[in-house]
Amino acid sequence: MKKWLALILLVSISILSCEKLLPPTPAEDELLDGPVLGLSGEQNLRFLEGDIAFNDEIFTPQTGLGPLFVATSCGSCHAGDGKGTPFTTLIRFGQTDSTGNYYLHLGAPQLQHRAIPGYTPEALPPNIAFSKLTPPANTGLGYLDLVSDADILAMADENDANGDGVSGVPNWIKLPGYVKPRAGAVIKNDRYIGRFGKKASAYDLLHQTASAYNQDIGITSTFEPFDTYLKQEVEPEVSNQAVLDVVFYLQTLKAPLQRNPNAPDVLAGKELFTQIKCSACHRPELKTGDSEVAALSNQTFYPYTDLLLHDMGSALDDGYTEGTAAPAEWRTPPLWGLGLSPNSQGGRFFLMHDGRAGSIEEAIFLHGGEAEGSRNLYKALQASERQKLLAFLESL
Amino acid sequence: MNKYVCAIICCFIFSAQTAITQNDSTAWLQRVAADTSKPQLNMDAVYNRPFLQAGKMPVALGGYVESKGEYLQTDGISEGWQFQMQRMTLFVSSSLHHRIKFLSELEFEEGTKEINIEFASLDFQITPLFNFRSGIVMNPIGAFNQNHDGPKWEFNDRPLSSTQLLPATFSNVGLGIWGKIARQDWVFAYEAYLTNGFDQQIIENNENKTFLPATKNNPGRFEENFNGVPLFTGKIAVRQRKWFEIGLSTMQGIYNKFEEDGLRLDKKRAVRVWAVDFNLSLPKTKTSVNGEWAWVSVDVPDTYSQQFGEQQQGGFLDVVQPVLKRKMLGFDNAVLNLACRIEYVDWNVGNFKETGINIGDHLLAIVPAVSFRPSAQTVLRLNYRRRHQTDLLGNPPALTGGFQFGVASYF
Numbered sequence: 047m048k049k050w051l052a053l054i055l056l057v058s059i060s061i062l063s064c065e066k067l068l069p070p071t072p073a074e075d076e077l078l079d080g081p082v083l084g085l086s087g088e089q090n091l092r093f094l095e096g097d098i099a100f101n102d103e104i105f106t107p108q109t110g111l112g113p114l115f116v117a118t119s120c121g122s123c124h125a126g127d128g129k130g131t132p133f134t135t136l137i138r139f140g141q142t143d144s145t146g147n148y149y150l151h152l153g154a155p156q157l158q159h160r161a162i163p164g165y166t167p168e169a170l171p172p173n174i175a176f177s178k179l180t181p182p183a184n185t186g187l188g189y190l191d192l193v194s195d196a197d198i199l200a201m202a203d204e205n206d207a208n209g210d211g212v213s214g215v216p217n218w219i220k221l222p223g224y225v226k227p228r229a230g231a232v233i234k235n236d237r238y239i240g241r242f243g244k245k246a247s248a249y250d251l252l253h254q255t256a257s258a259y260n261q262d263i264g265i266t267s268t269f270e271p272f273d274t275y276l277k278q279e280v281e282p283e284v285s286n287q288a289v290l291d292v293v294f295y296l297q298t299l300k301a302p303l304q305r306n307p308n309a310p311d312v313l314a315g316k317e318l319f320t321q322i323k324c325s326a327c328h329r330p331e332l333k334t335g336d337s338e339v340a341a342l343s344n345q346t347f348y349p350y351t352d353l354l355l356h357d358m359g360s361a362l363d364d365g366y367t368e369g370t371a372a373p374a375e376w377r378t379p380p381l382w383g384l385g386l387s388p389n390s391q392g393g394r395f396f397l398m399h400d401g402r403a404g405s406i407e408e409a410i411f412l413h414g415g416e417a418e419g420s421r422n423l424y425k426a427l428q429a430s431e432r433q434k435l436l437a438f439l440e441s442l
Numbered sequence: 443m444n445k446y447v448c449a450i451i452c453c454f455i456f457s458a459q460t461a462i463t464q465n466d467s468t469a470w471l472q473r474v475a476a477d478t479s480k481p482q483l484n485m486d487a488v489y490n491r492p493f494l495q496a497g498k499m500p501v502a503l504g505g506y507v508e509s510k511g512e513y514l515q516t517d518g519i520s521e522g523w524q525f526q527m528q529r530m531t532l533f534v535s536s537s538l539h540h541r542i543k544f545l546s547e548l549e550f551e552e553g554t555k556e557i558n559i560e561f562a563s564l565d566f567q568i569t570p571l572f573n574f575r576s577g578i579v580m581n582p583i584g585a586f587n588q589n590h591d592g593p594k595w596e597f598n599d600r601p602l603s604s605t606q607l608l609p610a611t612f613s614n615v616g617l618g619i620w621g622k623i624a625r626q627d628w629v630f631a632y633e634a635y636l637t638n639g640f641d642q643q644i645i646e647n648n649e650n651k652t653f654l655p656a657t658k659n660n661p662g663r664f665e666e667n668f669n670g671v672p673l674f675t676g677k678i679a680v681r682q683r684k685w686f687e688i689g690l691s692t693m694q695g696i697y698n699k700f701e702e703d704g705l706r707l708d709k710k711r712a713v714r715v716w717a718v719d720f721n722l723s724l725p726k727t728k729t730s731v732n733g734e735w736a737w738v739s740v741d742v743p744d745t746y747s748q749q750f751g752e753q754q755q756g757g758f759l760d761v762v763q764p765v766l767k768r769k770m771l772g773f774d775n776a777v778l779n780l781a782c783r784i785e786y787v788d789w790n791v792g793n794f795k796e797t798g799i800n801i802g803d804h805l806l807a808i809v810p811a812v813s814f815r816p817s818a819q820t821v822l823r824l825n826y827r828r829r830h831q832t833d834l835l836g837n838p839p840a841l842t843g844g845f846q847f848g849v850a851s852y853f
Contacts, residue, residue, distance in 0.1 A: 067826060067828075067844075067845075068515040068520075068844060069515055069842060069843045070518050071518025071519065072517060104647075104648045104649070104650045106646045106648065107646050108646065115747075117747070117749075118747065118749060122650065125834075125837055126837065131797070132794070132796035133748065133794045133796050133834075160747050162746070163642065163708055163711075163743050164708045165745075166745065389837055389838055390837055391835065391837075392835040
């Protein structure tokens with residue numbers, strides 16, 4: 047009897063003491079989610095509140111979903127705070143130039159192609175310009191939000207004064223009433239510099255968040271009180287607190303960490319990245335200004351974007367646009383976190399604005415317009431050099 | 443509310459007193475032995491429980507309690523040690539006539555977070571092959587929903603396919619017929635009920651998926667059928683007395699509000715469930731194998747989201763091997779078991795329309811276990827749980843692992 051008891055005890059203790067049976071934490075550089083380092087206890091609490099509102103708050107018809115919608119929660123489109131897939135891709139339509147969108151009465155700019163039971167979703171009007179837009183990653187948005195307008199304008203080169211074939215212009219957008227211009231904001235014809243979204247048509251994280259609640263989930267707020275189905279003002283379906291918590295969450299999500307930054311291939315690829323002038327638009331280094339969140343204040347970070355619009359050529363011209371952007375112009379997407387994209391895209395890549403590229407190399411080949419020179423230089427590289435450049439990009 | 447509290451307190455006091463007196467052979471309370479003379483199937487589980495009866499009173503009482511402590515970790519993140527009072531269940535049965543019986547099951551889950559009448563029905567026997575049942579009946583889908591008492595199982599958690607795919611324990615108000623017939627070593631049985639059914643919460647819920655258990659959140663389901671269409675539940679089962687039992691069951695109904703005040707709102711949308719269950723005993727090695735697999739089909743509107751699956755499936759397989767049966771720790775006929783459960787649930791079977799890529803949203807778990815039964819009615823369980831859960835998009839799975847220790851016992 048005693049030997050059996052001893053055996054059971056031994057087995058139990060062995061099992062309980064074996065930490066290998068408990069799944070470990072993935073390496074920090076393998077994750078896109080998580081807060082920036084250095085938040086205070088209060089800020090961590092607020093981050094967690096935002097995390098819940100962003101990832102766990104599932105909207106139902108009873109809590110305001112729709113009636114027309116694209117997704118049922120924020121997290122549905124940004125799994126693990128990473129990029130989305132064609133399943134979570136949204137469609138915007140109607141606007142073809144900087145004079146505005148003349149199809150608002152037909153549900154523009156965003157198509158709500160899903161509806162709660164009993165309702166009919168929107169359909170694209172015939173023969174209309176539209177773009178499919180795959181959700182971007184959320185990481186590091188707080189850093190991008192704190193780049194000064196002056197720094198963005200310093201990277202612009204509207205008339206290609208330096209003759210490198212790359213211009214770069216801001217998207218000048220009109221602000222909704224609830225968005226307050228940031229300190230030092232530059233104004234041009236009553237318009238401000240947008241920086242978020244594929245066309246840089248969102249000004250800041252509040253603008254992006256309130257708009258996404260409304261356009262993506264069909265949720266009204268005091269910021270965006272118009273129901274997308276009724277097209278009339280209705281009661282708020284989400285509290286200001288929840289919206290602001292999500293804004294804080296997005297603001298304080300950490301920047302992606304580069305993996306194996308000192309590996310020889312990665313270092314060589316980084317050299318090639320500059321050499322073939324990818325960095326003319328995908329600017330490696332930016333700086334934040336002052337912030338109430340000390341951890342974000344006056345930081346140097348490495349997003350590989352200039353937050354400006356660039357003509358990407360006819361192959362990427364859908365005919366649709368936003369703000370003052372031309373239809374062929376797209377904001378330079380940050381490349382940080384690029385190598386982790388498959389972790390949120392079901393194990394594969396869906397790159398470019400609509401997810402049409404199935405690999406990084408395919409995405410490079412789709413670059414045209416101002417990026418045509420860099421694309422041709424990439425094509426001219428030897429196979430081993432291409433591999434090094436791809437190793438660098440996958441390390442981001 | 444107060445009357446419920448009084449009733450609960452009375453039941454508690456009475457239960458406590460019976461627990462004190464049941465070991466006294468001279469006490470007027472007697473343990474009612476399980477009737478083993480008749481063929482027992484999963485459908486007999488509601489009656490095949492230990493009861494205490496006072497003298498010749500027609501009312502018998504029983505119940506069970508189930509609790510656990512666990513330490514689980516998902517991708518390195520743990521909520522620490524958690525202790526849960528999973529459920530305490532009280533049974534009351536009464537034989538009004540030798541062919542008219544009443545049985546009820548009142549369950550308190552996670553403290554008093556959920557209080558449910560899981561079963562409360564009156565059985566009228568016309569012949570053994572034809573019984574009429576009315577009241578709150580347990581829809582006989584699969585085997586676990588009928589045979590779910592904690593002390594019967596070697597695992598601390600109920601099978602995921604029973605609680606996360608099927609809505610066990612699922613009971614509804616309704617009526618129906620059941621019966622069985624024995625021929626030599628074989629027993630054949632059937633059940634057929636019409637009850638209140640599902641509601642739209644199965645596709646409008648906080649789980650962000652088609653989730654049949656969400657219908658249990660409807661507080662009015664015991665007093666009003668959501669759409670007026672009865673849910674049909676039927677089961678046929680066959681048992682070979684020494685070796686095995688196989689059951690085939692189905693639920694068929696409408697889950698949406700298609701009409702209100704005479705106005706047409708939508709077409710009727712069906713929910714269909716099929717399940718096959720089996721259990722097998724190997725007399726030579728005393729090994730028991732128990733399994734269940736279910737398929738769910740829900741008519742989700744095309745204009746809703748593929749987030750909500752039209753097809754689902756899942757099941758579990760338990761293997762239990764007694765390794766020691768003898769007097770242990772002063773308990774005569776104590777048994778030590780090794781066991782293992784494999785379970786799988788796919789909430790969204792199919793491919794994305796946009797890409798043709800397989801939709802994820804599935805879960806695989808394996809649960810090795812050691813259980814100690816000091817008596818047949820009490821079990822102490824130590825489980826290790828390993829779970830791989832994949833999200834809708836098929837991203838790398840979230841890995842959960844950890845240990846659970848718990849007890850379950852009839853009283």
